[in-house]
Structures are given as structure tokens and as C-alpha cells.
Amino acid sequence: MDFSQLAALAGGHAEARAIQTALKLGLFESVAHGRCDADALAASLKADRRAVGVLADALTALDLLAKTGKQYDLADIARRFLIKSSAEYLGDLILFDEALFETWAHLEQTIRTGAPARTPDMFQVKPDETERFIRAMDSLTRARGDATYVAERLDLSEFPIIADLGGGPGTYVAAMLRRWPHLRAAIFDLPATLEVARQIIAEREPDLAPRIDLIPLNYRKVELPGRCSAIFMSNIIHSEDEATNADLMRKCFRALNSGGIAVVKDHIMNEELTEPKAGAIFSLYLLLTTRGRDYSFSEVSGWLRGAGFIDIRLESLPSPPFTSSMVIARKP
Template sequence: MPESPPSTTPLLPTSLMQLATGFWSFKTYAGAIEIGLFNLLANGRELTVEEVSAGLGIAHRPADLLLAGCASLGLLDKSGTRYRNSAPAEEFLVEGRPYYFGGFVRYLDRREYPAWQHITEILRTNRPTTWTPGTQQSLFDTEDPQTLQLFWDCMYSISTFTARALAGVYDFTRHKRLLDVGGGAGAFPIELCRTFGHLSATVFDLPPVCDLARQKITDATLDDTIDVVPGDFLRDAELPPGHDAIILSMILHDWDEETGRTLLRKCRAALPPGGAVLICELLLNDERTGPPAAALMGMNMLVETEGGKNYSAAEYRSWLREAGFARVEVLPLEAAGANGVVVGYAS
């Protein structure tokens, strides 16, 4: 009996359709936050389409479609005719919660989404569109304080969970004092000093950012444990001394290779023998084919920075060795802000 020909699966454009319509999901998500849907459903409230329509002051049709869209994305649950926040939405998308994530979504929607519409121009000119090099000092030099506050709020939220992941894979009992370079509002020192009670730390960042860090540190009742030192890690010749661990979280991807190498040399000069620098990033694989989170963050650096890009662990390993670090190891992470930490140990 003759063999049947092997079955062939027809090539379909389904995956291309998903890529093409990805913005539908984002804008549904962003619109629900902006209009206050998750706040309306906070604290376990379960509402019908009609009640959501009245509560948000919108017509029945958009309320119905928004609820269906958010439920399809896992942002809402439904029982009978009533909708409620899903567990992640209740925890992270209700304003006022300790780890509110909605600020990040609003920042992307207001600042980065419009900029990405000019991606062809950016590819051709190799210049960011969210700010104007030559006129502004950096991407953080903005005339819109609300947008800047959204940025720092979202960075704090992401960094908090990245710090917790780091605490689970790296043993900080070997260190006494941390330096968080470009530490923002201090999420890493706050989380790590809470986890490792023997640790003390310093946040090193630009003066306006230090004010945010001081408030977060005070709110965490860690004023006696965490210091704040204003400075500029790009322009200052040296980093603050007296630390045996230095953290660079989502810092090096903002800059070109030479800037990154220079900063790592400063880190090595500031560390005693046995000290370590920890680079927390979304790392590309060595072939530079993924993962998507790292590769697409690199594209976002094209939109946001003059020279930034996402690098691989192999590239960081080379930089660290060139800077004088005797041993390098790579530890995997599972966090929104990083998929790995590259650790360089000073001899």
C-alpha cells in the first residue's frame, strides 16, 4: 500500500497579523487606565456594563467594548454579567497602591507612543525624537514635570521587582555597603537593605533625582541606613568611595559602548579587592537575535537616546575584563526590568 504524502501545514500570515495589530492591545490597556476603569472597579467591586457606563460617564457601546477588550487581555474577570479587576489589575493598576504600574503605561502612551510613530525618520537619521540633542542636555531635560514624574514613578515600580529578583539570585551577605549608580528614587537600596538587614547603601544620582530618593527612603524609614549623594556619573572623575558593591541597573543601555566602558573603569577604581559590580539589564543573546524584550528595548533606545542600545552578556563580559575585573559570572533573572545580572569581581 503506497504511503500517504506527508501533510503540510499551509503558511499563514497569522503571526504577522498579531504583530501588525499589537498596538490595539496597548491602546486598549492605556485607554482603560487613563479613563479610570481599574480605579472604578477597585476593592473587589463587580459592575455590569450599564454601571461601568454610568460610572465612567461614557456610552454603553464603548463601555461594552472596553470591558470585553480588557477581559480578553486578562485585565478583568467576569462573573455572569459583572466585571471585576483581575488580580494583577487590582494589585498594580489601581492608583494609590504601593506598586502602581499605571504610571509606566501612561508614560509610554504620552511620550513614547507618539515618538515611535516617527520610527522611519529615526532609522534614517539615527537621532531620538522624544527630545532634541543640542537644545536639551538629556532625555530627562523636559519642560513637562508631570511626564517626568510619571517616568520616575514607573522606574521605581519596575526597579522594585527587579531588586527582589536580584536578591533571590545573588548573595549580598558577602557585602557591607552598596552604591547604586544612577539609582533614581532608590528602589534597589530600599529593597535590598530590607532583605539583607546588615547592609547599608548610597544612592548616587543627579541633584533633582536625589530629592525623590530622599522622600522614598524616608517613607521606608531607612534614613539611618541609606544615604543620598548628588553627582553626575558621566562627568564626575570618580564615584563615591567606601562601597564594596556597585549596582548599575538599566543604566548601561542608555549609552554607547565607550561611555559604558568608561563607567565600568570608574566602578573598578572605586571598589576594594573582593568588591563587585552588578549589571542588571535585559540582555541580548550572544547571536543578537533575541529575546524580544531585550531586542525591542534596544529599538526603544534608538527612539530615546543618542547612542544607547541593549548589549549581550558576552559584550559586558569583555568590557568588565578590559576594566580590570578578574572574574565575571552571569546569573539569570526573571523580572520586568532585567533578564540577567552580569557580575564583575575585583581581584
């Protein structure tokens, strides 16, 4: 690493805030309607002309806008990921990060005390926070392509039903149901989350809704209803501590039929907990907002083995674009 790289890392908040602010203002949507100068853009956004010009120039420097003379246009990357009509729209995740930006100001206190900076409630208390969080998870998964990739590579041909534990918006099960026409799915999640999931499925996957059961469940407090033939968990264990995860694997084991599989998709870290880099950095966010962190394969496989699972294997997803892996285990 040289000076320029270090300085860029230390000042990375400026780039993030520029993109977040542009999304909140609707700047990318305005430019998407047609090339415009700073005067027209400021009028569209009802904002200060000079300030809008500075922001638009910064976004041009970041390769999110293109500038010819005084006219701004969308760069291809912005048209693909930052426009709401795009199937790969990432904006909901970026706006979720924006809503949590002030939480990062408490990182020093969290490091000193070990206590999260906000109550780890999985964004269930306020309906607007729940919707922002769940749509952010859907946005990330769709934009990066995780669900389609996983559905193509998990062999579910012998399983009649899959339970998505903490399935959130249903993005993964929708892809699985499209890949495997015989399959039914159940999403086990908290009630506020399921209300948002119902909206998203109705908007995007109405033809799949009859094959998806939405089942309110808090896996910390109750057993999983079973029996089921496969259980899928994406980005669940990183929100929990070690004891909760070990208990969760035991509950999954009890809920599965003999021969059933459990699939854990997450940042699966190396033994030093430093790679993938995205997982190591994300663990700081988890410290601020949850009881968890990202875990290594030996930790995850230890919980599964302790619960009684066999044939435990790690399947890494290609990086880029993905930063996670799948741990797959079978109940004898």
C-alpha cells in the same frame, strides 16, 4: 509563526492603547469598587455610555475584566497589577509607555537617520516627566519582583556599603537593606531623580531612609566618589553608547576597594543580539529615546576586563518572569 500570530503582532498597538486608556480613565479603579454595568461605569467615568461599553467588552476579551450578563468585574490579573492599592501595581509603567506612545510614530525617521526621536535627557527637564519615569521604573521592578530576587541572591554579607549607580527610586537598595541588616547604601543619580526617590522612600520605606544616602552625581562628567565595596547598576548601560560604558566601567574600578564587586543588571544579549526577545524589541525604544541599545555578554565583559576587573561571570535570572541577567565582576 502563522497568519494569526503575525496579524496579532502587527495590530498589537490596539491592545496597548485599550489598556492605557482604561488606566487613564480610571476604569479599573471604578470596577474595583464593585460589579457594575456600562451605564454605571460610564457615569463613574463621566464618559459616553456606548463607548465605555465597547471599551469594557474589549477588556473582557483581553481577560482583564469578567462579564456576567451585563455586569463587569475585575479579573484576578487586573486586581493584582492594575489597581493602585496593590503592592504589585504596574500602572505607572503602563502610563509612562502611554506618554511616549507618539514617539513611536518617529521610528522610521530614527531608523533612517540614527538620531533619537527625543532629546536623551533621562527625563530630567520637566518635573512631571521625571516623576512619571522614576515611578514607572519602581512600578516595573516591584510588580515583577526583580529587587527581592536580586537581594536574595547577591551575597553582600562582607560588604558594609553598596552604591547603586543610577539607582532611581531606590527599589533595589531598599530590598538589599531589608535582606542585609548591616548594610548601608548610597544612591548616585541626577538631582531631579533624587527628589522623586526621596518621596518614594518616605512613602514606602521610611524606616530605611537613615541607611540610604542620596548623592547627586552625573557619571558621564565626574568620577564616582569612593572608596566603596560594591557597586550595583541596573538598566544603566542600555542608555549609553559603547564608549561611555567602557569609561563608566573604568570609573567603577577606580571607585572600588580591592576585593570589591561591580554588578551590572540588564538585558544581556546573546552574541547575535536577538535573545532575549524582550531585549531585542526594547532596543528599538532605546534607539528612539537614548544613545544606547542592549548589549551582549562579550561586550559587557570586554568593558569590565578592559577596566581591570577579574572573575567576570554571567548569572541569568529565571525567565519568566525576568528578562534580564547580572554580570558580576571583582576588583583584584
